[in-house]
Amino acid sequence: MKTYAIGIDLGTTHSSIAVWQGDRPTLIPNALGEYLTPSVVSYDDGHILVGKAAYYRKYTHPRNTVSVFKRAIGSGKEYRLADKNFNARELCSIVLSSLKKDAENYLDEEITEVVVSVPAYFNDQQRKEVGLAATMVGLNAVRLINEPTAAALAYNVEQKKDGQYLVFDLGGGTFDVSIVEYTAGIIEVHASSGNNRLGGEDFTEDLVDIVLERTGGERETTTLREMQAIYSACEEAKKNYRKSMFIEYGFTNQHGQYEEGIFFSEVELDTIWRNTLKKLKQPLEQSLSDANVNVRDIDDVIFVGGASRLPHVQKMATRLLSRFGRHDLDPETVVCIGATIQAAYRLRHKAIEDLVITDVCPYSLGVAAEVNGQSGVFSPVLERNTIVPTSRVQRYCTKYDTDSEIVISIFQGESFWAKDNIHIEDISIDVSTCAANHPIDVRFSYDVNGLLDVNIDVVDKPQQVEKTIDTSPTGIGEGEIKESREKLKALKIHPREKIPNIVLLNRLHKLYEETLGQARKSIEMLIISFEEALSTQDSRHIDKARQHISEMLAEQYE
Template identity: 40%
Template sequence: MIIGIDLGTTNSLVAVWSGETAKLIPNALGKVLTPSVVGLDDNGHLIVGDVARERLQTHPQVTASLFKRHMGSAHETLLGHRPYRAEELSALLLRSLKEDAERYLGEPVTEAVISVPAYFSDAQRKATRVAGELAGLKVEKLINEPTAAALAYGLHHKEEATFLVFDLGGGTFDVSVLELFEGVMEVRASAGDNFLGGEDFDDLLAEHFRASPQAQGLPNASDGSMAQRLRREAQRVRHALGQQLQATFTVREDEREWALTITQNDLARLAQPLLERLRAPIERALRDARIKAADLDEVLLVGGTTRMPLVRRLVASLFGRIPAMQLNPDEVVAQGAAIQAALKARHASLEEVVLTDVCPYTLGIETTSGDDLRRDYGLYLPIIERNSVVPVSRVQTVYTVDDGQTKVKVRIFQGESRLVKNNIFLGELEVPVPPRPAGEVSLEVRFTYDINGLLEAQVHIPLTDERRTLVIENNPGVLSAEEIAQRLESLAALKVHPRDQQVNTVLMARMERLYQESLGDTRQYVADLARQFQHELERQDERAIREARVLLTERLDRLEQRL
């Protein structure tokens, strides 16, 4: 069985093709959204999803979120006494999604199509594949999130269409221009920002509250718990401002209360710098695709942050039309990934569609310019330009710069800067050349880039017919095969909290958070509820526990509405 997974910064989802439609798979709590949060419980067991998110505020030192932003880097997060890379944390999340799917489908799941932001670099894409491997999944394909959204919207059923996908999630922003013609869906251009999403709007609100006179005297916990409380309250306020003209940012601590009223206009003013950051990738994608906004047939909104009225107003003003919003923006990518999974499995109920992709970054080499009197070193010579349709092969000719030169070092980079020092170094080739006067020996440098993100660099010296080839499949920050094997063994030994108990543990974590947030009689009420539920758990009567859980959830829902 092959499934589709939306591995998100804030939330993740898993879906499967049911024969007629893409079906979202619920987790152990009956929810289709699983928070992308990983942590440790009081016994040192790993916890994932809602229960980990509840403990993010109360136990921030042993809980991790937003780790998708570090994919493809060597950044590590310490949970307890063990450091985890972003791939490992993502693998734990993927493993829980895999278990949810297996429980729902009643059969083993070994393969998956996983979505990635269109603007993910090669290193980030490879890290995502590694995460899947660590989770026990064969990653059949990585599908760009905008392409997945287009499949979910059924645009592949049209004969011809040119459309733009505006994808603003919790942590990343993508904009892609796609064209459908004669059964081929081609990505014309992609642009984006891997560090821009709903979490950044939350940070703005939290910082605004913290800097306000109304927050004077607010304590700053050294363990980061206050920062998590502010971020959680900021998220609540942001969501509330999507439905009403104003909302109150409230924090309670030690029988004190701090409150600040924030209006939609306040949020629009605060968010102006972020809105400006959204404009630049849109303009760049349209420019690279050589298309005008007026020529688009459709604009699709994807990602939960596109629910914000000010974001929708920005999109409508930029394109002069109301964007398509028929599908749930949180779920559309997972649905598209499931459709792609079914296409890979050649499901009989689906008509084949050919998907093409682009290389999201420019690939090139370092060169030197000038003469003996003045030389400019460290210049970037693009060979494969960004947004070239893959697979692609391009060649550039360069020449020796010194008399009697006997070798040339070809250094390979990825990026958009004029200077290589601002780009990402990928690898190098050293090639012998015959000693001749400067400029007499030419080198043909050919780059070939395939759909799996593999770059082959070949240097040919026509004068001697000498050839050197380098295949770049590892990037800085990506685990080697040996490291993957070691991490796989290490993760397999970790104890993961049983998934079928999450319905209980998430309630206990929720009450712990509410206890910390509450005061006086309310705090005592929460303590009494927790004690009663703990007593039911100790009796181990499944039916009594189930009934107590339903009643307790109703009481907590009513309590949170009053807070």
């Protein structure tokens, strides 16, 4: 079996997969011939739908459809799809499995090894769960690469221009900033910062809030279906926004008059998005300061992620960075291209064998300790933006003769108090044979995938020398893994050749719900005629009907 170099960008809103072919990365099309697959999963009559077929059902069947779950990976949050519960990791597995099938169809061979991109600011648990999500569907995530690093890699390989760059990656759900330097084939990430809860979705949600305010609605009392309709109108308006915005969402105003939608000027949008835009500032400033780079010394700002297309985001970035950003490579696929370059680099493909790339650990990792009599203080063992792979050791001491066991609590973050940071794991060690002030060495090793190993050495006590954090996700036992695997295996998936038909039908049903009057009547006719074509079970006839209806829709609705 041939080993392909394959990269996957598992995105909050879209995912993609690419393969290294010849001497360059090639994006792989899905069953619709598209390179971006919406990260949406829906449950339909015993079958699981992924991508666009599921995306349309967000509006027609909101109870059976889920999206934006990548944000919740590692949190234990459960989503209900019809009568089944899924956690975010399992939903990511379903998306990965769909990408795997697309690649296998394209290559006509099974694939097993992939490089998967993750937000730079993803924590240890989230990274481990992405790895596990891949394992569950028979993919070995041989490497996790930070999304902005992947984008930087793609730019470097495509453009080969030395200098200092700031990668500004605003996707659907995460914001990452990296300061990267290129010199003669060497790519060095100097610092990364970010916010795991900031992305294009937040700009849409701000619009949803204002629509609810104007229409007198409330999130709690508005039906799920109605909420999806508002969301859809806001998302469309956001993507098409230039100088002013019209959110096409009809409602009856307080004077009893029907309005077709709501208009917002650029200045009004400045106010609506002010708080969300403000959140871009801190990661930008922190990454520059950690890299010890003045904004004047940045040669270029590279825009990555679909939300970097939003004019207000660009305006804010320009204001904060005193220069315009570049969009030379497609901001929605550049991460996938970079992950594929990393995969090819790993397999030592000739075109990129001379490349050298270094990355950093974007956050500090340490333990809770007592410092000068004050307990619960965060004591960093590895400081943020240390070059990886790395291994650092810090010495601590037992406190009392009478201690029989101590617990080393590991945290990630930058806050003074350990409890204000993200708790990663507790490791208890036996110190019953130690007197007070007995030295304990805590070693943190952080690998290129961003995964942490901890060794604890009770000095001079060979019988209890070290304890290593298991690299399996914390809190997920074998039983749960087995259960997940069985649940995923039992899911029924439509044959690939049926997917374009299902997508078209789901789109027609979404349009039927959205339209009224004559427009709705025409959609009704299209649904009936397509159902008739499907009932013939004649694939040539069905393909012809699908093409014809798709062309009609393209004329009227795109």
